[in-house]
Amino acid sequence: MIVSGLAACTDSGGEEPKKWRFEAENGMLSGVEVASAGEGFSGDGYVTGFEEEQDSVEVKLQGPDDGLYRLNIGYRNNNEDKMGWLALNGKPFGDVRLAAFEGFTDAFAGKVLLNKGENTVKITRHWGWYDIDYVEIVNSEPRPQHRVENKLVNPNASKEALALHGYLVEQYGRFILAGQQNLQDALLLNWNYGKLPAIAGFDLIEYSPTRAANGSTSREIENMLQWHELGGIATLAWHWNAPVHLVNSDQQPWWKGFYAEGTTFDLEKTLAQPESEEYRLMISDIDAIAVQLKRLQDAGIPVLWRPLHEAEGGWFWWGAKGPEPAKELYRLLYDRLTAYHEINNLIWVWNSENPEWYPGDDVVDIVSVDSYPQPGDHHPVSRSxxxxxxxxxxxxxVALTENGSIPDPGLLEKYEAYWSWFCTWTGEFIDDGKHNSEDFIRYVLNHERVITLDEVPDYLKPGAIPN
Structure with missing residues (x-):
């Protein structure tokens, strides 16, 4: 069923900031319907019935002037958190997170560049079963000058780590560093486009003791040494195979032991029982990884270290028990690696925008998210x-530590989304032509606001920093 109607606008008048509201029930509906049961909604009703993949409502809104506005979506979602795909003026524009809430409320969906006059915002079912009440735009004041502090949380941080962080702070708000996960893919960019990214992403996954016990081997540290010799910057994650209790079945083989479904290891219980065998094995895993990190420290390589990534998603075991165990484990990692092992070449990167999951200013140098929008959606990820x-x-x-489709660098300044770096994931995201076309990759790598390896300063390269 497709129904169309004019959007209604409410101007808050002299209040600051100004807001303009456009009712969803007056929009163009596809597969959904208008309802008015209950109370607390705005206008004459709301849009409900987001059940099928393409169910949507498209709302017309009038931009008072050309410019940047904050976008809010009024909704109701009485169950667990949901999401909807967004489109702005017919082009994909990321998603909106609709947190569980009793009754009607609203969600910030990022900033949007609007034309004066008619614009459209379309909300399509991503993960459904919610009601949409209205679309609202709010005047957005220009962002004040950044106040990022040029210091690291580790008081004994190495000179290399301090130099790298200082460089990133210097570029912040002016340029974005290009990154690519996997050394082979980073080198392939040079083969295909004549440019190497400034940052390459690496993973300690195969050094996990329960993977090594099953025959896994790795040359990732050697890859990082090679990248360092080329003058590149390294970011490092750890898909940590659980220390013990792998499911190891046909459906969940041992090599999927970093997933929550691949192990029965209970982080919350383990942290509460420091005398247990599980706790001993967990610490032993950290110590095994410390051996590899020390090799990098001995080589003078600073590392953008991103442990326990995507914890709030719950799909990895370190996030499956909620925020408190994940934060406790992160702080334990920090203490074990810095105080016990005296590893000082790490710049600590936390990977969540949710305040409930934040482990604390005293153990985090950089905050980040991972973003995987629809293929070809190059919006600036302004909400995150x-x-x-x-x-x-x-x-x-603030960094975009993993991405599928690369955000358009030409939009970042317009949207005041000054990501420190991006790092495109491997596989289809770099080679299927759908997430990032060849022309778009070439455009990004040659953009005046994108830093590639040839533009990384000499003082960050091997042997350049004196003792």
Missing amino acids: YEGLVELVGDRKL
């Missing part, structure tokens, strides 16, 4: 950027 800036009071760098 704004959330991270607010999370740390604009006093720490």
Whole structure:
């Protein structure tokens, strides 16, 4: 069923900031319907019935002037958190997170560049079963100058780590560093486009003791040494195979032991029982990884270290028990690696915008998110950027540590989304031509606001920093 109607507008008048509201029930409906049961909604009703993949409502809104506005979506979702795909003026524009809430409320969906006059915002079912009440735009004041502090949380941070962080702070708000996960894919960019990214992403996954016990081997540290010799910057994650209790079945083989479904290891219980065998094995895993990190420290390589990534998603075992165990484990990792093992070449990167999951300013240098929008959606991921800036009071760098489709660097300044770097994931995201076309990759790598390896300063390269 497709029904169309004019959007209604409410202007808040002389109040600051100004808001303009457009009712969803007056929009163009596809597969959904208008309802008015219950109370607390705005206008004459709301849009409900988001059940099928393409169910949507498209709302017309009048931009008072050309410019940047904050976008809010009024909704109701009485169950667990949901999401909807967004489109702005007919083009994909990321998603909106609709947190569980009793009754009607609203969600910040990022900033949007609107034309004066008619614009459209379309909300399509991503993960459904919610009601949409209205679309609202709010005047957006220009962002004040950043207040990022050029210091690291580890008081004994190495000179290399300090130099790298200082460089990132210097570029922040002016340029974005290009990154690519996997050394082979990073080198392939040079083969295909004549440019190497400034940052390459690496993973300690195969050094996990329960993987090594099953025959896994790795040359990832050697890959990082090679990348360092080329003058590149390294970011490092750890898909940590659980220390013990792998399911190891046909459906969940041992090599999927970093997933929550691949292990029965209970982090919350283990942290509460420091005398247990599980706790001993967990610490032993950290110590095994420390051996590899020390090799990097001995080689003078600073590392953008991102442990326990995507914890709030719950799909990895370190996030499956909720925020408190994940934060406790992160702090344990920090203490074990810095105080016990005296590893000082790490710049600590936390990977969530949710305040409930934040482990604390005293153990985090940089905050980040991972973003996987629809293929070919190159929006600037402004909602997440704004959330991270607010999370740390604009006093720490903000990074896009994994991405599928690359955000358009030409939009970042317009949207005031000053990501420190991006890092495109491997596989289809770099080679299927759908997430990032060849022309778009070439455009990004040659953009005036994108830093590639040839533009990384000499003082960050091997042997350049004196003792």
